[in-house]
Amino acid sequence: MSTTTDPAAPETASPPETAQPRESGEQTAPTRGSARGLLRRASVAQQRAAQLASLVQTARVEVEDAYAQARQAQVTRAIAEMPVERLREVADGRARSASLAEHGYATVADVLRAGIEQLQALPGVGEGTAKRIVAAAEHLAATTDETLQFRIVLDPTNVENTRLLRALAVWAAVRHAADRHGEHAGDLAQQLATDVPLIHQATGLRRLFASPRRRREADAALGRVSTALHAARASGLLQAAEDVQTVRAPSDDQVWRDFERQSAAYYGLLGEVVPLGGDVAAAEGYLPAEIVERVNAQRLDTSKLKDSLRLRGYQSFGARFALVQRRVILGDEMGLGKTVQAIAAMAHLATNGGKPLFLVVCPASVLINWTREIAAHSTLPVTTLHGPDRVREAARWRRRGGVAVTTFGSLGTLTRTPPKPALLVVDEAHYVKNPAAKRTRAVRKLATGAERVLFLSGTPMENRIEEFQSLVGQLRPDLAPAMGREHGVPGVRAFRRAAAPVYLRRNQADVLTELPELVQVDEWVRFGPEDGAAYRAAVREGNFMAMRRAGFVSPRSAKLVRLVELAEEAMDNGRKVVVFSYFRDVLGVVTAALGERAYGPITGETPTAARQQLVDEFTRSPRPAVLVSQIEAGGVGLNIQAASVVILCEPQVKPSIEAQAIARAHRMGQVRSVQVHRLLTQDSVDQRMLEMLDAKQQTFDAYVRQSEIAQAAPGAVDVAEVQLARTIVAREQHRLATEPPDDEPSDA
Numbered sequence: 001m002s003t004t005t006d007p008a009a010p011e012t013a014s015p016p017e018t019a020q021p022r023e024s025g026e027q028t029a030p031t032r033g034s035a036r037g038l039l040r041r042a043s044v045a046q047q048r049a050a051q052l053a054s055l056v057q058t059a060r061v062e063v064e065d066a067y068a069q070a071r072q073a074q075v076t077r078a079i080a081e082m083p084v085e086r087l088r089e090v091a092d093g094r095a096r097s098a099s100l101a102e103h104g105y106a107t108v109a110d111v112l113r114a115g116i117e118q119l120q121a122l123p124g125v126g127e128g129t130a131k132r133i134v135a136a137a138e139h140l141a142a143t144t145d146e147t148l149q150f151r152i153v154l155d156p157t158n159v160e161n162t163r164l165l166r167a168l169a170v171w172a173a174v175r176h177a178a179d180r181h182g183e184h185a186g187d188l189a190q191q192l193a194t195d196v197p198l199i200h201q202a203t204g205l206r207r208l209f210a211s212p213r214r215r216r217e218a219d220a221a222l223g224r225v226s227t228a229l230h231a232a233r234a235s236g237l238l239q240a241a242e243d244v245q246t247v248r249a250p251s252d253d254q255v256w257r258d259f260e261r262q263s264a265a266y267y268g269l270l271g272e273v274v275p276l277g278g279d280v281a282a283a284e285g286y287l288p289a290e291i292v293e294r295v296n297a298q299r300l301d302t303s304k305l306k307d308s309l310r311l312r313g314y315q316s317f318g319a320r321f322a323l324v325q326r327r328v329i330l331g332d333e334m335g336l337g338k339t340v341q342a343i344a345a346m347a348h349l350a351t352n353g354g355k356p357l358f359l360v361v362c363p364a365s366v367l368i369n370w371t372r373e374i375a376a377h378s379t380l381p382v383t384t385l386h387g388p389d390r391v392r393e394a395a396r397w398r399r400r401g402g403v404a405v406t407t408f409g410s411l412g413t414l415t416r417t418p419p420k421p422a423l424l425v426v427d428e429a430h431y432v433k434n435p436a437a438k439r440t441r442a443v444r445k446l447a448t449g450a451e452r453v454l455f456l457s458g459t460p461m462e463n464r465i466e467e468f469q470s471l472v473g474q475l476r477p478d479l480a481p482a483m484g485r486e487h488g489v490p491g492v493r494a495f496r497r498a499a500a501p502v503y504l505r506r507n508q509a510d511v512l513t514e515l516p517e518l519v520q521v522d523e524w525v526r527f528g529p530e531d532g533a534a535y536r537a538a539v540r541e542g543n544f545m546a547m548r549r550a551g552f553v554s555p556r557s558a559k560l561v562r563l564v565e566l567a568e569e570a571m572d573n574g575r576k577v578v579v580f581s582y583f584r585d586v587l588g589v590v591t592a593a594l595g596e597r598a599y600g601p602i603t604g605e606t607p608t609a610a611r612q613q614l615v616d617e618f619t620r621s622p623r624p625a626v627l628v629s630q631i632e633a634g635g636v637g638l639n640i641q642a643a644s645v646v647i648l649c650e651p652q653v654k655p656s657i658e659a660q661a662i663a664r665a666h667r668m669g670q671v672r673s674v675q676v677h678r679l680l681t682q683d684s685v686d687q688r689m690l691e692m693l694d695a696k697q698q699t700f701d702a703y704v705r706q707s708e709i710a711q712a713a714p715g716a717v718d719v720a721e722v723q724l725a726r727t728i729v730a731r732e733q734h735r736l737a738t739e740p741p742d743d744e745p746s747d748a
Contacts, residue, residue: 035199035222038199038222038225038226038229039196039199039200041229042192042195042196042199042225042229043192043196045188045192045229045232045238045241046188046189046192046193046196048238048241048242048245049186049188049189049192049232049237049238049241050185050186050189051241051244051245052177052181052185052237052240052241052244053185053186055174055244055247056174056175056177056178056185056244059167059170059171059174059175059178060171060178060273062167062170062171063164063167063168063171063269063270063273063274064273064274065167066160066163066164066166066167067150067164067270067273067274069160069163070150070152070160070161070163070164071145071148071150072145073160074148074150074151075141075144075145075148076109078144078148079107079108079109079112079137079140079141079144080107080108080109081107082108082109082140082144083106083107083108084100084101084105084107084108084110084111085101086108086140087100087108087111087133087136087137087140099122099123099124099125100119100122100133103122105119108137108140108141111133111134111137112134112137112138112141115134116130116131116134117130119133119134150276152164152165152259152263152266152267154256154259154260154672156252156253156256162252162255162256164270165255165256165259165266166250166252166255167249168266168269168270169249169250169255169258170247170248170249171269171272171273172265172269173244173247174244174247175269175272176240176307177240177241177243177244180235180236180237180240181235181236181237181240181241184232184235184237185237185240185241188228188232188237191225191228192225192228195221195222195224195225196221196225198217198218198220198221199218199221199222199225265308265310267312268310268311268312269310271312271313272310282506282507282510282511283313283314283506283510283511284314284317285317285321285503285504285505285506287321287500287504288497288500291321291324291325291500291501294324295317295320295321295324295325296317296320298320298323298324300316300319300320300323300344300348301347301348301351302344302347302348303347303351304347304348304350304351304378304379304380305343305344305347305377305378305379306376306377306378306379308376308377309340309343309344309376309377309378311340311344312337312511314336314506314511315336315337315341315344316344318330318332318338318504318506319341319342319344319345319348321504322341322342322345322423322452322454323345323348323349323452325501325502326451326452326453327447327452327453327475327476327502328453328454328455328475328502328503328504329429329454329455329457329471329472329475329502329503329504330342330454330455330456330457330504331457331458331503331504331505332458332504332505332506333458333505333506333507333508333659333663336506336511336512338427338456338458339369339370339373339427339456340373340377342360342423342425342427342454342456343373343374343377343378343380345423345452345454346358346378346380346403346422346423346425347378347379347380349422349423349452350380350422354401355400355401355402356401356421356422357397357398357401357402357404357419357420357421357422358380358402358403358404358421358422358423358424358425359403359404359406359414359419359421359423359424359425359446359450360374360403360404360405360406360425360426360427361406361407361408361411361424361425361426361427361443361446362405362406362407362408362426362427362428363407363408363427363428363431364386364407364408364409364608366427366428366608367384367386367405367406367407367608368608368609368612369612369639370405370427371384371405374403374405380402380403381400381401381402381403382402382403382404382405383396383397383402383403383404383405384404384405384406385397385404385405385406385410385413385414386405386406386407386410390406390410390413391413394413394414398419408431408432408439408442408443409439411439411442411443411446412442414446415442415445415446418445418446418448418449419446419449420449420450420451421446421449421450421451422450422451422452423450423451423452423453423454424446424447424450424452424453425454425456426443426447426453426454426455426456427456427457428456428457429455429456429457429471430457430467430471432444432471432474433467433468433470433471434470435470435473440470440474443474444474447474447475453474453475455471455474455475457471458656458659458660458663465483465495468483468499469483472499472502472503475502476501476502479498479499479501479502482495483495483498483499508663508666518666518673518674518676519673519674519675519676520675520676520678521675521676521677521678522678522680523562523566523677523678523679523680524680524681524682525551525558525559525561525562525679525680525681525682526558526681526682526683527550527551527558527681527684528556528557528558530553530554530556530557531550531551531552531553531554531556531557531558531559531681534546534550534553535547535550535551535681535684535685536736538550539729539732539733539736540733542729542733544685544725544728544729545583547684547685547728547729547732548582548583548650548685548686549583549585549586549650550681550684551649551650551679551681551684551686552581552583552585552586552589552590552649555589555593558681559649559679559681560589560590560593562679563579563590563593563647563649563679564593564594566645566647566677567579567594567597567626567645567647570624570645570675571597571623571624571625571626572624574624575624575643575644575645575672575675576618576621576624576625576626576627576642576643576644576645577624577626577627577643577645577646577647578626578627578628578629578640578643578645578646578647578664578665579626579627579628579629579646579647579649580629580630580646580647580648580649580661581630581631581648581649581650582630582631582632582649582650582652583630583649583650584601584603584630586649586650587600587601587603587628587629587630588601590628590649591628594626594628597624597625597626598625598626598627598628599614599617599618599621599625599626599627599628600614600627600628600629601628601629601630602614602615602627602628602629602630603629603630603633604630604632604633606633611633614627615627615639615640618640618642618643619640627640627643631648631652631657631658631661632657639664640664640665641664641665641666643665644665644672644673644674644675645674645675645677646661646662646665646666646674646675646676646677647676647677647679648661648676648677648678648679649679650679651678651680651686651689651690651693653689653693653724654721655693662674662676683735684732685728685732688728688731688732689724689728692724692727692728
């Protein structure tokens with residue numbers, strides 16, 4: 001018997017039925033042998049069809065029951081940690097929580113276990129008060145249940161979650177049969193249960209004594225059964241019914257290993273059976289009702305997607321939005337699967353027949369990732385247009401169709417004779433926000449001839465509204481004028497309305513309720529003698545970049561010492577770490593300090609294949625390790641959810657870059673809580689940057705929360721890097737000129 005452990009695995013193929021003649025149509029005088037053979041096959045088919053229908057239903061019910069049990073356990077744990085003082089919030093201050101605590105009732109769970117009878121026996125607590133206390137506790141428990149964000153914590157000792165994962169593994173093995181044949185299996189079993197007895201009454205010797213009416217009924221039933229069995233075999237129902245006989249739940253160890261490897265697939269399976277909550281309006285990007293109605297009316301054909309890809313509801317909505325609106329920007333927050341939404345849209349269009357062309361344009365750093373994802377999740381042929389063979393490969397792609405993946409730097413191969421793709425996908429589309437840039441002109445030329453265009457970018461506005469307006473102008477020139485400077489902060493609502501037809505944005509917190517906790521900690525240090533001296537020298541020279549790097553000038557630098565401490569503590573706790581810095585020389589110092597425990601560094605000069613290889617090796621490492629990466633090289637396109645600790649060596653001029661980097665670890669599929677440590681030096685460029693960028697972020701928030709405009713963009717006003725650097729340098733020069741040096745850490 002086979003054991004199913006992969007919730008995204010296809011059905012296991014079983015050998016076809018053998019030695020079974022093809023059924024004919026209706027028979028007016030069936031022979032004894034032919035009728036017996038048909039009855040034998042019908043009996044087996046009836047039993048297996050009934051088993052298939054029953055197994056599908058049983059598997060679904062087991063998931064529902066296991067989920068209810070696991071959810072209730074989480075609610076119970078939550079109220080067991082809820083202090084009894086919380087009762088005062090819902091009991092008009094008359095819960096006498098202090099008295100309860102004195103008598104050993106420390107939590108809301110204690111109160112519920114005690115009940116009215118025990119509580120009213122306490123000194124000073126009458127029946128009426130006891131009823132109010134218990135009612136308040138029940139209200140808190142119900143509220144906890146309603147608002148609970150269910151998560152499967154990576155804990156193989158958790159009995160409830162283990163049962164749920166095993167149930168989901170079984171559901172994974174039968175849901176394909178359920179999707180395709182679940183309803184028909186029950187109908188077939190019922191039909192055979194009705195017709196087979198009719199055949200028995202008027203076949204063989206019984207036929208000699210049967211009335212003409214009985215013979216006609218038997219012959220008609222024989223014809224119906226023959227037709228039904230033939231249809232069931234042709235549709236694959238009988239094969240599916242045979243396959244599910246071997247389905248067994250995996251072992252506890254197997255299912256937990258599989259969950260750690262592909263938790264997103266498990267949550268996708270769970271979401272098929274039970275509602276996982278989440279804000280529906282947020283999942284639809286808070287778009288106007290008329291757009292949502294059109295999108296929801298669009299059917300998404302997933303027949304060319306592999307079973308390994310199970311779209312979440314918001315992902316299906318995103319793919320359909322791209323199909324309906326035709327020329328759009330998908331600006332989902334990092335980690336929500338913009339890539340798979342684009343693949344789903346291409347796969348849908350490929351079902352229309354012919355050999356449609358699809359083109360993906362992306363940075364070189366994610367070229368391999370795109371080809372992998374397309375091959376892993378769809379049956380679309382994929383061609384790479386990069387390197388010396390790109391001209392020949394482009395010609396082959398035009399002949400056979402499918403998806404071509406190329407880089408911004410290789411676009412010249414295509415723009416000489418532009419193709420007319422059914423869908424043009426531009427990843428990291430903010431790379432083409434500058435209208436005067438060569439790659440922007442190349443993309444615009446391709447977009448003009450494309451039937452549909454999908455721009456993907458979690459950061460479509462990195463500094464000002466004009467950048468977003470430029471992207472919209474390449475897609476919908478009719479909409480772009482409504483997004484000019486006159487629609488600034490006072491016109492946020494008008495800006496959102498103008499963007500709605502062309503822009504869809506969802507945030508992680510709104511649609512991925514299962515995401516583990518994100519803990520962000522600012523690690524403040526003070527300069528020591530060497531890094532302090534280097535910093536003061538950089539300030540005197542007015543060297544902004546040297547000021548930012550001063551915290552890593554020597555092995556004794558305060559930031560480096562703290563980084564090594566954090567990394568060692570994380571590895572001692574069995575966690576993997578990723579370290580990001582903007583500066584290559586900082587990465588060199590960090591890599592040397594960590595020694596053989598470090599993978600990398602990944603920099604802008606690291607070839608694309610080598611970047612992915614480093615990430616793969618880091619992911620496969622059987623022991624905790626540290627991946628060291630330049631933030632703009634590893635923070636874009638690479639999935640690093642093997643790491644659950646992120647260390648940022650310095651603040652970034654564009655907060656969107658930092659958000660991207662964090663999202664490489666805190667994303668769909670992450671099962672551990674993610675810790676983010678920002679290394680910051682007191683009274684330095686770090687502090688000045690945070691002060692200035694905080695105001696920038698607040699301005700942008702007016703555009704992003706519960707809106708159609710991207711959250712991750714750091715600002716809707718112009719704060720250019722040069723302007724920021726000059727301001728900070730001037731402030732630090734003034735501060736150091738008026739304050740005495742303070743290089744030594746305090747005794748405290």
